[in-house]
Structures are given as structure tokens and as C-alpha cells.
Amino acid sequence: MHTVFKSLFFGLATIMASQASADLTYLTAAKALDVASGTFTEQPALIIEAGRITHVGTAKSLPAPAGATSIHLEGLTLLPGxxxxxxxxxxxxxxxxxxxxxxxxxxxxxxxxxxxxxxxxxxxxxxxxxxxxxxxxxxxxxxxxxxxxxxxxxxxxxxxxxxxxxxxxxxxxxxxxxxxxxxxxxxxxxxxxxxxxxxxxxxxxxxxxxxxxxxxxxxxxxxxxxxxxxxxxxxxxxxxxxxxxxxxxxxxxxxxxxxxxxxxxxxxxxxxxxxxxxxxxxxxxxxxxxxxxxxxxxxxxxxxxxxxxxxxxxxxxxxxxxxxxxxxxxxxxxxxxxxxxxxxxxxxxxxxxxxxxxxxxxxxxxxxxxxxxxxxxxKQADLGQLKEGFHADIIAVNGDPLKDIRVLENVAFVMKAGVVYKRVE
Incomplete structure (x- = not known):
């Protein structure tokens, strides 16, 4: 029983540590899709703080802030959750x-x-x-x-x-x-x-x-x-x-x-x-x-x-x-x-x-x-897009969903409220 409780304790501690480190995150990828317009941004960069997207730009125009956890999703396309x-x-x-x-x-x-x-x-x-x-x-x-x-x-x-x-x-x-x-x-x-x-x-x-x-x-x-x-x-x-x-x-x-x-x-x-x-x-x-x-x-x-x-x-x-x-x-x-x-x-x-x-x-x-x-x-005005002020509910897929919608059947990365739940293998 002691081993079970110890495992549960360290599991919760890991989750809490993950959430704490996710308070300030710098996220980049190959592309990001604007689902409102259908246009892509190449080499997008997002800054996420306290569960929300605070800045949206590109890797060239938006540098990583000091102390941020950096996540680089090479070759992947970002989408809203x-x-x-x-x-x-x-x-x-x-x-x-x-x-x-x-x-x-x-x-x-x-x-x-x-x-x-x-x-x-x-x-x-x-x-x-x-x-x-x-x-x-x-x-x-x-x-x-x-x-x-x-x-x-x-x-x-x-x-x-x-x-x-x-x-x-x-x-x-x-x-x-x-x-x-x-x-x-x-x-x-x-x-x-x-x-x-x-x-x-x-x-x-x-x-x-x-x-x-x-x-x-x-x-x-x-x-x-x-x-x-x-x-x-x-x-x-x-x-x-x-x-x-x-x-x-x-x-x-x-x-x-x-x-x-x-x-x-x-x-x-x-x-x-x-x-x-x-x-x-x-x-x-x-x-x-x-x-x-x-x-x-x-x-x-x-x-x-x-x-x-x-x-x-x-x-x-x-x-x-x-x-x-x-x-x-x-x-x-x-x-x-x-x-x-x-x-x-x-x-x-x-x-x-x-x-x-x-x-x-x-x-x-x-x-x-x-x-x-x-x-x-x-009636959630801050969900469903990768925009400043929106909740940081973000996924990433391998490919272009506008060319092959089936890429959405295999999501590679999942973030909700700034916390990463599924990492790229």
C-alpha cells in the first residue's frame, strides 16, 4: 500500500511541476493555421502565460522571453484545440x-x-x-x-x-x-x-x-x-x-x-x-x-x-x-x-x-x-482560435489539414490552458 501511495504522490507532483513550468511558455512550429481565414503563418511563435496566449508572431519577430519554457514542434502545424x-x-x-x-x-x-x-x-x-x-x-x-x-x-x-x-x-x-x-x-x-x-x-x-x-x-x-x-x-x-x-x-x-x-x-x-x-x-x-x-x-x-x-x-x-x-x-x-x-x-x-x-x-x-x-x-469568445487573449488550447498535427483532413485523426501534440498533455514522441 505504501508503494501505491508513493506512486500516486510522485505522479501528482509531476503534474503540478508540469503545470508550474507551463506558466510561461514559448511555442514554435513549422506552420500555424488561422481557421478563420484559412491562411498559414510560416515559423509561428506564440507566448503563453497563465493559460492564455499573450503574444502571436513569428520566430523571427517574436523572441523567447527570459525564463520561458521553450517548445519547438519541428515540422508540425499548429491549430486551435x-x-x-x-x-x-x-x-x-x-x-x-x-x-x-x-x-x-x-x-x-x-x-x-x-x-x-x-x-x-x-x-x-x-x-x-x-x-x-x-x-x-x-x-x-x-x-x-x-x-x-x-x-x-x-x-x-x-x-x-x-x-x-x-x-x-x-x-x-x-x-x-x-x-x-x-x-x-x-x-x-x-x-x-x-x-x-x-x-x-x-x-x-x-x-x-x-x-x-x-x-x-x-x-x-x-x-x-x-x-x-x-x-x-x-x-x-x-x-x-x-x-x-x-x-x-x-x-x-x-x-x-x-x-x-x-x-x-x-x-x-x-x-x-x-x-x-x-x-x-x-x-x-x-x-x-x-x-x-x-x-x-x-x-x-x-x-x-x-x-x-x-x-x-x-x-x-x-x-x-x-x-x-x-x-x-x-x-x-x-x-x-x-x-x-x-x-x-x-x-x-x-x-x-x-x-x-x-x-x-x-x-x-x-x-x-x-x-x-x-x-x-x-458563447465562448476566447476559444477556438490562435489569437492573443484566447485560451491556450492548442494542438499540432503532421501535415496540412486543408490538403488532407485525415491528419486530424492522429494529433501529435495537445495543450490545454497552457499545460502540455501530449508531447511529440
């Missing part, structure tokens, strides 16, 4: 689908700790977790903030709101179990109360399930669940308390009702029509489309215990969702990066970039979705 606006850290796609529903809250919390670390190592320095049980992700988020564990910045929704029997309720248990998901709320005032309850226990974003979904029992993906009045109640309460709110919405009527109700982002967006696109354009609504995970579900879902009903629903939405994504990009809607990681393995988030480019985005647009657009959705 990536942002995924739809993850579920407490779940693993590799686990048996039905068995995992019986995991205890402590077990799910352990999963979230592991997956937060994998996500950060993949270059995603900010995530929005859209639904868990028992506020497990809020606990993990707070542990990350306290420096007790490693992970990205986390916006956690707590319990997803659902109508009785809808997507996000517990429909897999037998009736005599009388199992009701903690986010179930019927009627505008009950919805408001549930929003307040999530915020009471630490949620810093919110989610409501407006339509049926793929990975639930007995729901139809295209069917609207919440009324527009209920959706508006959720949006008004969230905004009154300074929060942004997402709506899970596959079906057309649910998408349009959520947009009209003032929901900030629509998740999945499988069945868009012309009116929905016009409404989203006018309202400035953000769309988050998880268009990568289809292949994983269809290839591994059955062996991972996903019921036939759910696999069939994935087949129903996959092609339509990708076509809706293409049309949304063509219409110039506000698009963010949302992977729904947990439907496929955490740490593979970056593989969605190639799919986004395949279905209509330029590499720069895909990068903007995961940086400046996601920062705009979160």
Missing part, C-alpha cells in the same frame, strides 16, 4: 448495449474519467456532453477543473429531458420495474422544473429530446415527442438562466418546432425539408450532425448486442441524415462538429472530419465547425 459538441462520456460503444444499461453510477463515472482522457489525447480540448445518469459527467467535469484528473473542458447537460415513454426515457425495463428516467417531464411547467433541477445540480448546458431516436425502444425517429409549447418552455427557462440548450431531433416536425421554440442547436437533423432549412437560416440555429457513426453501428452493432430494432432505425436515418447534412452545408447554415461519441469509440472523434468533407464541406469548413463555430454556439 478541437471542439466536439455532442458526446456521451459515460458510455462505450464497445460494451454490450443492453448490459451497459445496468451499470451503476460509480461505474459510469469511471467510464467517463477514462473517456475524457481519451478525448483530450485525440486533440479535443472542449466537449459538450449531452446526457448522462446521476450527474456523473458533472462530477468528472469538476474533477478536471480541480486538476485531479485529465480531460477537456466540459459542458454537461445532466439528465436529458424526455416525455414519458419517449427517447431518453427508460423503455427497456419491464413494466413492473416502474423505471422512469430522471429527465422525464411532461407539460411546460414540469419541463421548466426539470431544467431548474439540472442547473441546481451543476449542469452548464441542457438537452431536450424533441423526437424519437435510434437507440431507444419503441420510439419512431421521425415522430415528434414534445409539443412546441413544451420546447419553448425549456428554451425560455434555459436562456433565462444563461444556458444554451440542444434538442435531439431526427424528424422534420420536431426539428421545426425546436427551431421555432428558440432552441440553440439541433442534434442529428436527419429529415430536413426546405422549410426547416429556411427557419434555421433565419433564426441562426446551429446544427450538429453525427454523420460518421453509421458504419460503426452497422458493422459492430449486432455483435455488441444492439437489438435489431435499433439497427434497422440506423439504416432508416443514415442516408437521409447525410443528405440533410449536404443540403444544410449548401444553404450556409451554422454547422458545428458533433460526433455522438459513445455510438462509436471515444478517441476516434477526429474520424468524422473525413465524412464531413465527403458529404459537402471543404476541409476549412469542417475545421471551422470544430473550432470557431462551436465556440460561437457555446
Amino acid at each position: 478541437l471542439m466536439d459538441m455532442h458526446v456521451h462520456l459515460t458510455s462505450d460503444a464497445e460494451d454490450n448495449f443492453l448490459a451497459s444499461m445496468n451499470y451503476s453510477i460509480p461505474r459510469q463515472t469511471v467510464k467517463a474519467v477514462k473517456n475524457a482522457h481519451k478525448t483530450l489525447m485525440a486533440g479535443f480540448t472542449s466537449v459538450r456532453d449531452l446526457g448522462d445518469s446521476g450527474y456523473a459527467v458533472i462530477a468528472v467535469r469538476d474533477g478536471i477543473r480541480a486538476g485531479e484528473i485529465e480531460g477537456p473542458r466540459v459542458w454537461s447537460a445532466g439528465h436529458s429531458l424526455s416525455v414519458t415513454g419517449g427517447h431518453c426515457d427508460d423503455n427497456f425495463s419491464a413494466p413492473e420495474m416502474k423505471s422512469v428516467a430522471a429527465g422525464v417531464a411532461d407539460g411546460p411547467w414540469a419541463v421548466k422544473a426539470k431544467v431548474r433541477e439540472n442547473i441546481k445540480y451543476g449542469a452548464n448546458t441542457l438537452k431536450i429530446c424533441a423526437t424519437g431516436g435510434v437507440f431507444s425502444k419503441g420510439t419512431q425517429v421521425g415522430i415528434q415527442q414534445y409539443t412546441e409549447e413544451e420546447l419553448r418552455a425549456a428554451a425560455e427557462e434555459a436562456h433565462q438562466q444563461g444556458m444554451i440548450i440542444a434538442a435531439h431531433a431526427h424528424g422534420t416536425s420536431g426539428i421545426k418546432a425546436a427551431i421555432r421554440a428558440g432552441i440553440d442547436s439541433i442534434e442529428h437533423c436527419s429529415f430536413l425539408d426546405d422549410e426547416a432549412i429556411k427557419l434555421a437560416k433565419k433564426a441562426g440555429t446551429f446544427l450538429s450532425c453525427d454523420i460518421y457513426n453509421t458504419e460503426y453501428t452497422l458493422a459492430f452493432g449486432e455483435q455488441n448486442g444492439v437489438p435489431e430494432e435499433n439497427i434497422n432505425k440506423e439504416k432508416q436515418v443514415s442516408a437521409a441524415q447525410r443528405e440533410s447534412f449536404r443540403r444544410a452545408v449548401k444553404a450556409g447554415l451554422n454547422m458545428v462538429f458533433g460526433s455522438d461519441a459513445a455510438i462509436y469509440p471515444h478517441g476516434d472523434n477526429g474520424k468524422q472530419f473525413h465524412t464531413m468533407v465527403t458529404f459537402g464541406m471543404s476541409p476549412l469548413q469542417a475545421l471551422q465547425a470544430a473550432t470557431i463555430n462551436s465556440a460561437a454556439l457555446l
Whole structure:
């Protein structure tokens, strides 16, 4: 036991020393990409102090300050840390689908700790977790903030709101179990109360399930669940308390009702029509489309215990969702990066970039979705770019992501808030 505690002590001491030495850092690389303009700076140099970028220049114009820790990333390209606006850290796609529903809250919390670390190592320095049980992700988020564990910045929704029997309720248990998901709320005032309850226990974003979904029992993906009045109640309460709110919405009527109700982002967006696109354009609504995970579900879902009903629903939405994504990009809607990681393995988030480019985005647009657009959705004016005054959330890759977006699948260097978490091997 003495050896274990000694190891833990020196591990924490190493982390603290790393953070202390990172108070003033001089960072150089071969190139840096401005994700707003799509232009590169050759031989960039950044000075980072107390977790923020204080100066931006080139190695020739900006010398290293006295006492700074110098990091030279020879041959690599700097980018702002990536942002995924739809993850579920407490779940693993590799686990048996039905068995995992019986995991205890402590077990799910352990999963979230592991997956937060994998996500950060993949270059995603900010995530929005859209639904868990028992506020497990809020606990993990707070542990990350306290420096007790490693992970990205986390916006956690707590319990997803659902109508009785809808997507996000517990429909897999037998009736005599009388199992009701903690986010179930019927009627505008009950919805408001549930929003307040999530915020009471630490949620810093919110989610409501407006339509049926793929990975639930007995729901139809295209069917609207919440009324527009209920959706508006959720949006008004969230905004009154300074929060942004997402709506899970596959079906057309649910998408349009959520947009009209003032929901900030629509998740999945499988069945868009012309009116929905016009409404989203006018309202400035953000769309988050998880268009990568289809292949994983269809290839591994059955062996991972996903019921036939759910696999069939994935087949129903996959092609339509990708076509809706293409049309949304063509219409110039506000698009963010949302992977729904947990439907496929955490740490593979970056593989969605190639799919986004395949279905209509330029590499720069895909990068903007995961940086400046996601920062705009979160209302974080100091995230998503390599600029003076911004948080020092920085990654580096080997290659040019505008020529080959797949370089983002293998991030070589990760810094968050000025602290290096992944070094070049």
C-alpha cells in the first residue's frame, strides 16, 4: 500500500511541476493555421502565460522571453484545440448495449474519467456532453477543473429531458420495474422544473429530446415527442438562466418546432425539408450532425448486442441524415462538429472530419465547425482560435489539414490552458 501511495504522490507532483513550468511558455512550429481565414503563418511563435496566449508572431519577430519554457514542434502545424459538441462520456460503444444499461453510477463515472482522457489525447480540448445518469459527467467535469484528473473542458447537460415513454426515457425495463428516467417531464411547467433541477445540480448546458431516436425502444425517429409549447418552455427557462440548450431531433416536425421554440442547436437533423432549412437560416440555429457513426453501428452493432430494432432505425436515418447534412452545408447554415461519441469509440472523434468533407464541406469548413463555430454556439469568445487573449488550447498535427483532413485523426501534440498533455514522441 505504501508503494501505491508513493506512486500516486510522485505522479501528482509531476503534474503540478508540469503545470508550474507551463506558466510561461514559448511555442514554435513549422506552420500555424488561422481557421478563420484559412491562411498559414510560416515559423509561428506564440507566448503563453497563465493559460492564455499573450503574444502571436513569428520566430523571427517574436523572441523567447527570459525564463520561458521553450517548445519547438519541428515540422508540425499548429491549430486551435478541437471542439466536439455532442458526446456521451459515460458510455462505450464497445460494451454490450443492453448490459451497459445496468451499470451503476460509480461505474459510469469511471467510464467517463477514462473517456475524457481519451478525448483530450485525440486533440479535443472542449466537449459538450449531452446526457448522462446521476450527474456523473458533472462530477468528472469538476474533477478536471480541480486538476485531479485529465480531460477537456466540459459542458454537461445532466439528465436529458424526455416525455414519458419517449427517447431518453427508460423503455427497456419491464413494466413492473416502474423505471422512469430522471429527465422525464411532461407539460411546460414540469419541463421548466426539470431544467431548474439540472442547473441546481451543476449542469452548464441542457438537452431536450424533441423526437424519437435510434437507440431507444419503441420510439419512431421521425415522430415528434414534445409539443412546441413544451420546447419553448425549456428554451425560455434555459436562456433565462444563461444556458444554451440542444434538442435531439431526427424528424422534420420536431426539428421545426425546436427551431421555432428558440432552441440553440439541433442534434442529428436527419429529415430536413426546405422549410426547416429556411427557419434555421433565419433564426441562426446551429446544427450538429453525427454523420460518421453509421458504419460503426452497422458493422459492430449486432455483435455488441444492439437489438435489431435499433439497427434497422440506423439504416432508416443514415442516408437521409447525410443528405440533410449536404443540403444544410449548401444553404450556409451554422454547422458545428458533433460526433455522438459513445455510438462509436471515444478517441476516434477526429474520424468524422473525413465524412464531413465527403458529404459537402471543404476541409476549412469542417475545421471551422470544430473550432470557431462551436465556440460561437457555446458563447465562448476566447476559444477556438490562435489569437492573443484566447485560451491556450492548442494542438499540432503532421501535415496540412486543408490538403488532407485525415491528419486530424492522429494529433501529435495537445495543450490545454497552457499545460502540455501530449508531447511529440
